[in-house]
Amino acid sequence: MDVPELVPILIILLLIATSVALVSRKLGIPYVTGLVLAGLPINELLSRRVGLDPYLVLNLFLPILIFEAGINTDVSRLRSTFKPIALLAGPGAVASSAIIAVLLNFGLRLDWISASLLGVILANTDTVSMIAVFKDIPVPARLSTIVEGETLFNDAAALVLFNLILKVYSTGSLTFVEGIQELLFVALGGSLVGLVLGYLSIPVFARLNDPFSSLLLTVAVALGTSQVGQFLGVSGPVAVVVAGLIFGNLGLSQTDSAGDRLSLLSFWEYASFGVNTFIFLLIGIEINPVTLGKILPAVLLAFLAYQVGRIFTVYPLLAGVRWIDRAIPWRWQHLLFIGNIKGSLSMALALSLPTNLPGRENLIALVYGCVLVSLVGQGLSLPWLVKRLKLAKFSETRQQIEELQAQLMTGKAAQDELDSLLRAGVLPKAVYEEMRASYQVRVAGAEKALREIYNRRPDTLDATKGDRSLLDAIRRHLLLAEKGALNQASRKQILSGEVVRSRLQNIDEQLLKLEDD
Template sequence: MSHDALTSTQYFWLILIAFLVALVARRVQVPYALALVMTGLIVGIPHLLPHTHLDPKLLFSVFLPPLLFESAIQLPLVHLRRNWKAITVYTFGGTILSTFIAGSLAAGLLHWPLTTGLLFGALISATDPISVIAIFKRLGAGRRLTLLVEAESLFNDGVAVVLFTVMLALGMGQGISPVGSILQFCQLVIGGALLGVTIGMIASRVHCALDDHLLEITLTSVVAFGAYLGAEALHVSGVIAVVAAGLVVGNYGMPNSMSPGTRLAVRSFWEYASFVVNSIVFLLIGIEVSYVQWADKIGAVLLAIIIVLVGRTAIYPLSWLVNRMNTEPGREIPLSWQHIMVWGGLRGALSMALVLGLDQNFPYRDILVACTFGVVLASLLLQGLTVGALLRQLGLAQTANKVSDEQRRLAGEIVACEAAIAELDKLKEQDSYPNTTVESLLRHYQERLNQLQETMQTLYPQHDVLQEEQASKARRAALLAAKSAFQESERRGWLEAEDWQDIAAHIDTELVELT
């Protein structure tokens, strides 16, 4: 299977298709990632984009660092510390145990050598929760459950790649002993973590000397790609290095070394970068799967799907261990959460990139590719489309079915208007801001608020619960709206540039407190 570099024309079509799919997915309430995979299949089967492939080298060196870095800078260290036992057990114990369960079963049932089975177990143990997290947020799953799923996936990517590297060395007959394998594993993990922390700390100190959001965004890009490339050059884990660097920048550099406006700009940049990269990757997954010749491999693929699900059940005994380790009341992992973690363990592009990166002459390569692609496709389409229903069935969808979309929209707008009015009242008290601009905005929001409240009281007399649910999100929207209005005033010359900078800094500070 050829993996030529994507051309600029192919990138254009991929991004255009992703944009159109996003519009449709939002309207029909289908998870965006799943819609992209299905679209990729539709595009790939008739070869509408010929010679378009998921290049493993491109994914690792270009696509993976932004995805890992964006996730890492969003994870609050305080929450990771509170859940460190569970995250550590799931990341290391879960990945290693599921690798050996799935690998041993694959070797026995599919008649592969044990090293080949373990190689498959390692590459397929990397989870990709992006579509699951989107469903969690839409249905109101608990914050701690969301954190556990997201953190486990972020860290287990690195562990899975390291395990794959070790198993590949064993499979290639490089004469590594069991003790040597353990030492190599520790070297890759610890070395990657130390390098990432070092790069993150240095970058955070450099941020202190800068006060330019464009320069600081550029520096974070250097950190993300530099951590990966540096780790590869030093033969340690690039994935773990990027994650470690992102955690340091997100939890140390951004709060202590960046202005509120720069923090918002950095987060917006990486959110967009992650969106574009994920869009391209999930489209390429669908296209790549369409090239696989399934006819003589369907039995093995179906068996592999079952084997991987069985391997994922390692979550249950590990959760028992976590609950035994937890001494703080109320910190147990409920059985319902364990079900979600098992069924929500979707596979994605990382597994595909690992298997595609195998040498063309590697024994069992064709069947490994088919089984990996089959597992990825089944997990995204079967598990991805049903995990929301399982959340509801287990009573974990806190906001599901409570209110209609229209009622939720009205409540959100009401809170947004109230937040905007409160913010404008504060600004009105400060003499440096033009009263005409503030008064105009106040009248606009007050009129809109009166209309919304009248509509809400007429249609839905009981709506108080919604205001609390929407408050944080709506307040952010209101602050952004107010900032946009003042920015337009400055652009038209109604507001002095110095006054605009003061207002923007004030609003940015409040926006950061909401993130």
């Protein structure tokens, strides 16, 4: 499409997205669901067809979304919930794909290659809708981390499996051993590329004093890591995930300016929001209601198949977590099941199916239908379900504590920024002392109030599970810091392995006893 034709279409899409945002908020429906519904009638109004370009999604949109998720993910929290995340995004994704493939093979009489490809596509989850609901309805932090972590690694796992099946289709055969070797090469190779490029970007970022140059560097890292991974024949998404985690947890701390960090994170938040807006609006444009009506029975069967696949992976896997980690409550498992919503990656993978694959157009239409049913059916019911499950236990005491914590953290952050401005010569000493003193009053007041709350009798403070979990969150943070110090001492051979293992086992036992936050 030429630029003169593209500009007015972009303006129309932006105006539609703005209108959808206003209407969705007023009606209380998820924004992405509103975008898809709004996109359905648009194609009839446009003179030229617009829609999802799989190359654009996989090489531009997806790296942006994954990198944004990576830099905003706290590795310490990810590490504390890594076992359930690894189960869902690893064995869970494979098992769910296999179950869906078997059901589609028998139910729709698809050949095994087509059924396997659809199994991978429909096993992939998109948590944009869930995260949007979490912003309005507070849920336990561990649950939110599991949801975000699963989608972060699930996208990478889906692409690895998808490409592996395509290799079987193109070569005609692939032994089990060759498949495992290919899987390990692609996944571990992608991790290595992400590690190298992520670490190489940190010293460059530390030397950049210009926030705009820093933004350009992060964009180059996100898109460049994906391209380098693909060029080397390894997983680009895995590389971007690792690079984002490294940069977000190690690179951002290299700048002393809170304003620069805020600008960078805000840029990526806006980029992610914009990409999601266009993706879900274009999903609606791609779906042809007439074609959907003709294949509706097949769509409903596929919808049922991936729900069955999700049931037989979420509940059995998470039921076994209690033997290796803190147990996952049933209500959380219900949410992880019903939140199995399809989205942009499923659409992009469907469009990436080989042109010589038999019945390709029907398979694409089937995926489109599943995405629409998922976004409308599950997306609209998700806010109601979260409230119904009563996941948010937000007592008055906890709210008071968090407000004081916010006051304390903002005061401390402002003081740190003042110290930075004084060292840089921006502020004269007299102005610095006056402004710092005003913040110190706020900090001291918050510290005094928090001390009084924490010094109450245990039966008063621990009146609700929510209050206990708040203290347990602090204890968990301290225990994770202890684990980090022990691991570092072991790597530097300061402490013997036997002593470290004993202490780590003791810390792990304490972590298992803590309430979920």
